[in-house]
Amino acid sequence: MGLRRIALTVILLVSVPVLLCAMPSIERLFSAREHKELPEAALSVHMASDQILVVSFTDSYHPESLPSNPLLSVPTDWLINGQHPIAVYHAARSVNELPKQGNAYPVEVGYSLYLELEEPLENQARYEIESPFGSHSFVFDDSVIFNESIKVNQVGYHPDSTVRYANLGVFLGDGGSREVNEDLPYSVITEGGTMVYSGTVQYRGDDTITNEDTITSGEYVYRLDLSEVERGGPYRIHIAQWGVSHPFSISYEAVDQIATTALRGLYHQRCGTALELPYTPYERDACHTEVALTKTEWGQSTFIDVPKGTPMISITGGHHDAGDFDRRPYHTLVPIMLLSYLEAFPTHFLDAQASIPESGNGLPDLLDEALWAIQGWEALQITDPMDPDYGMVMAGTETSSHPEYGLVQADTDRLTYGTFAVDEQVSAFTAGMMAHASRLLLEYGEVWKARSAQLYERALLAWNALEAAQPTTSTMYAALQLYLTSSTIGENHNANVFHQRFRQEAEALLIEDGYWPEQYRPGNITATCHTFHFSSYLLTNQMVDEELSTALEELLFRQAEKGGYMGFDMDTALYPLGVSKSYGWGAATAQGRYADVHAFAYRLAKSEEERKKQFAILTQYADYALGLNPLGVSFVTGLGSEQPNSPLHLDSWPAIEKGLPPVPGIVLYGPTSGRSGAAYQLAVSDTLYPVWEEQPQQRRWADGWSLVNNNEFTIWETMVWNIALYGAMNTHPLNGR
Incomplete structure (x- = not known):
C-alpha cells in the first residue's frame, strides 16, 4: 500500500465532487x-x-x-x-x-x-x-516506529558496490527543514533488533533553496554510510528516539528482484497478445491485432481518424505507451537498448528470468522482449513490391482520441487504429535493430538460424529502400549492425560497404559532433545518438578501424568523466538523481538515462579501479527511484514499502478494483518542475500543500492518475532506461554473472 505514512485509512470507492481549484x-x-x-x-x-x-x-x-x-x-x-x-x-x-x-x-x-x-x-x-x-x-x-526523514533504497543495495548509503533530511511541510546534530549516531539493525553496524551522520549540504532554476530537496541533507554493512537483511536504520527506516537488504537477490520486476513491467505492456495465467495475475485478452493502413503523416500530437473502408492489416508485437495503446516512433529505442545491453552484459540476463511465455526457449527473456518489440516493426514494414514505399517502415499506430481511464483496458478498447506514414528515421533504426537481433540470435544455436536469416533479409530490405530514397537522416546504427552481421555470416562485400558508411557517419556525428539532434549527448533523451547506437563497435571481435575505435572509446570516457549532458557529479551529489536541468516529464525517475554512459564505461574499463568507480555510480543511480529520494517514495510499482496508488495506467484499474495493487514494473514520471493548468490535472496538483510553486522541485508530486506529468509513464522515456540500468548492475555469482 503506497504512502502509508499519509494514507492508512480504508479507501471508500464512492462518488464525490472534485476539490475545486479556483479557491486560494x-x-x-x-x-x-x-x-x-x-x-x-x-x-x-x-x-x-x-x-x-x-x-x-x-x-x-x-x-x-x-x-x-x-x-x-x-x-x-x-x-x-x-x-x-x-x-x-x-x-x-x-x-x-x-x-x-x-x-x-x-x-x-x-x-x-x-x-x-x-x-x-x-x-x-x-x-x-x-x-x-x-x-x-x-x-x-524507537526500534519499531517509522521515521519519514530516513530515506533508503526500499528494496536492496548491491553487495559489491563500494558506495552505499541512506540519507537523512527533515522536512516539515510549511515548517521547512531542520538541521541535525552532526554527532547524531545511527545503527543498522536486523528485523529482530540485533545491531550489525553503527556510525555517525555526515553533513552533506544545505539543499533548502526553492526556485524555478534549481532542482533541490528542500532539506539539510545528511548521509548515513552503509558501505561497511555486511551482505544480508532485511535491515532497518535505527536512530535512538527518532525511530527506524523502511526495511532494505544488501544482496544479489534484491538486485535480481529489481531487475526482474522492471523487465516484467515491459511484458505487461505487450500489444497484440493476451496476458494470462500462469504468467501474470493481471489477465486480459489479446488487443489491437488489426490496424487500418492509413499512412497518416507522423506528428507528435497527431491523432488518426480512420475513414470507412480503409484496408486493414494484421499486427502483433510492440508495446503500449503510457495511458494509451499507441505505438510511436520513439519506441524504436526500446529494442535497440535491450539488444545493446544484452550484447554488453550477456551473463546478466537469463532465460526464464522473468517468467514470460517464451521462458525456457533457450533465449534470455530480455532478448525475447526485444524480439516482441521488433515484431511490431516487422508488421509495419511495407512488404508489397507494388507499393512505392516497398521496404520502408511505417512510424507506428494511433487512433482518434485518448482512451479514458477507468472505462477501458487494452482488450476492451474499441477505437480503430491507423498507421502513420513511412519514416526515414524509423526505417533506419528498424534496419539496425533487425540486423542486430539477427546477429545475436546466431549465438543461441541452430534452432534460431532461420529466424536470424529472416531478420537479416528484412534489414536489407529496409536498407535498400532507404538508399533508394536518399535519406537525410542518420543511418549510422543501421550501417554498423549490418556491417557486423554481414561480416559474421561471411558476406564480405556487403560488410565492406556497410563498414565504410559507418566510419563516415561516426566521424561526422560523433568525432566532429554532428548537428542537432543527431549529436552524442548522453543523458539527453531528445538527442538521437546514444552510446548504444555505437557501442557494438567497441565490443566486437570483428575488424575495426583502430583509430576510430580508440577515438570513440575516448569520447565515451570523456562523457562519463564529466557526467554526460547533465554534468552530474556523483561525488558531490546530495541525492543520486542525475538530472541537473530540464526537469521535465520522466527526468526525475529515469536514472538509466544518466547512468547509460557509465554502464558502458564500466563494461569497457581497463582497470579494476575504474570498473569499481563506474559500478558505484551505476548502483547509486539505481537507488533513487526505489526510495532514496526526498519524498521517500518508490516510483517503481511492485517494488518498495511506499509506492504510488494511482498511476495513469489503464490496465491497472480493473486490477485495483479487484483489490490488487497496480501492475508492477511501471516507472512513473515522478516530480516535475512545471505543471499543467488543465482542470483535470489541477484536481490533483492543487491538493499539494505547501502549494506547488512553493515546494522544492524534488517534492512537486502528488498521487493521482489525472496528474499526467507526475503519474504517467512511457516505455521509452522511463521504463526501458531503468531496465537497462538494473540489468547492467545485476551481477550474481551463483548464475555466473
Whole structure:
C-alpha cells in the first residue's frame, strides 16, 4: 500500500465532487460543510525527528466529514498526554484518485500534521493523542516506529558496490527543514533488533533553496554510510528516539528482484497478445491485432481518424505507451537498448528470468522482449513490391482520441487504429535493430538460424529502400549492425560497404559532433545518438578501424568523466538523481538515462579501479527511484514499502478494483518542475500543500492518475532506461554473472 505514512485509512470507492481549484491556496484544499470527528482508526503516527511527531490521516474522499481545516490546525487543537505541542506544521497531497465520475475527479487527500514537542518521547511510554480529528493511543518504541526523514533504497543495495548509503533530511511541510546534530549516531539493525553496524551522520549540504532554476530537496541533507554493512537483511536504520527506516537488504537477490520486476513491467505492456495465467495475475485478452493502413503523416500530437473502408492489416508485437495503446516512433529505442545491453552484459540476463511465455526457449527473456518489440516493426514494414514505399517502415499506430481511464483496458478498447506514414528515421533504426537481433540470435544455436536469416533479409530490405530514397537522416546504427552481421555470416562485400558508411557517419556525428539532434549527448533523451547506437563497435571481435575505435572509446570516457549532458557529479551529489536541468516529464525517475554512459564505461574499463568507480555510480543511480529520494517514495510499482496508488495506467484499474495493487514494473514520471493548468490535472496538483510553486522541485508530486506529468509513464522515456540500468548492475555469482 503506497504512502502509508499519509494514507492508512480504508479507501471508500464512492462518488464525490472534485476539490475545486479556483479557491486560494489553503482554502482550495478544504471546504468543510459538516463537523464530524474522524474515527480513531483513521489517525496514524510516525516520527520526523526525536521531537517531531507526525499525525497522518486522509479525508477518505469526503472533505466534508472533517471537523475543520487541517491546514489551519494550531497547538491548542492537540493534546499529547494532556500537553499541547509547542508548534504545529502542515502538509498535504493527494494519495489516491478514482476514475472520473461525470465531470468530477474524485481525489483522496492525505494530511500530515507535524507536532513539535517540548521533549523527546520516552521508550515504552504510552501516549494518548486527542484532537478535533480523532484520538489515538500508542506505545512509543524507537526500534519499531517509522521515521519519514530516513530515506533508503526500499528494496536492496548491491553487495559489491563500494558506495552505499541512506540519507537523512527533515522536512516539515510549511515548517521547512531542520538541521541535525552532526554527532547524531545511527545503527543498522536486523528485523529482530540485533545491531550489525553503527556510525555517525555526515553533513552533506544545505539543499533548502526553492526556485524555478534549481532542482533541490528542500532539506539539510545528511548521509548515513552503509558501505561497511555486511551482505544480508532485511535491515532497518535505527536512530535512538527518532525511530527506524523502511526495511532494505544488501544482496544479489534484491538486485535480481529489481531487475526482474522492471523487465516484467515491459511484458505487461505487450500489444497484440493476451496476458494470462500462469504468467501474470493481471489477465486480459489479446488487443489491437488489426490496424487500418492509413499512412497518416507522423506528428507528435497527431491523432488518426480512420475513414470507412480503409484496408486493414494484421499486427502483433510492440508495446503500449503510457495511458494509451499507441505505438510511436520513439519506441524504436526500446529494442535497440535491450539488444545493446544484452550484447554488453550477456551473463546478466537469463532465460526464464522473468517468467514470460517464451521462458525456457533457450533465449534470455530480455532478448525475447526485444524480439516482441521488433515484431511490431516487422508488421509495419511495407512488404508489397507494388507499393512505392516497398521496404520502408511505417512510424507506428494511433487512433482518434485518448482512451479514458477507468472505462477501458487494452482488450476492451474499441477505437480503430491507423498507421502513420513511412519514416526515414524509423526505417533506419528498424534496419539496425533487425540486423542486430539477427546477429545475436546466431549465438543461441541452430534452432534460431532461420529466424536470424529472416531478420537479416528484412534489414536489407529496409536498407535498400532507404538508399533508394536518399535519406537525410542518420543511418549510422543501421550501417554498423549490418556491417557486423554481414561480416559474421561471411558476406564480405556487403560488410565492406556497410563498414565504410559507418566510419563516415561516426566521424561526422560523433568525432566532429554532428548537428542537432543527431549529436552524442548522453543523458539527453531528445538527442538521437546514444552510446548504444555505437557501442557494438567497441565490443566486437570483428575488424575495426583502430583509430576510430580508440577515438570513440575516448569520447565515451570523456562523457562519463564529466557526467554526460547533465554534468552530474556523483561525488558531490546530495541525492543520486542525475538530472541537473530540464526537469521535465520522466527526468526525475529515469536514472538509466544518466547512468547509460557509465554502464558502458564500466563494461569497457581497463582497470579494476575504474570498473569499481563506474559500478558505484551505476548502483547509486539505481537507488533513487526505489526510495532514496526526498519524498521517500518508490516510483517503481511492485517494488518498495511506499509506492504510488494511482498511476495513469489503464490496465491497472480493473486490477485495483479487484483489490490488487497496480501492475508492477511501471516507472512513473515522478516530480516535475512545471505543471499543467488543465482542470483535470489541477484536481490533483492543487491538493499539494505547501502549494506547488512553493515546494522544492524534488517534492512537486502528488498521487493521482489525472496528474499526467507526475503519474504517467512511457516505455521509452522511463521504463526501458531503468531496465537497462538494473540489468547492467545485476551481477550474481551463483548464475555466473
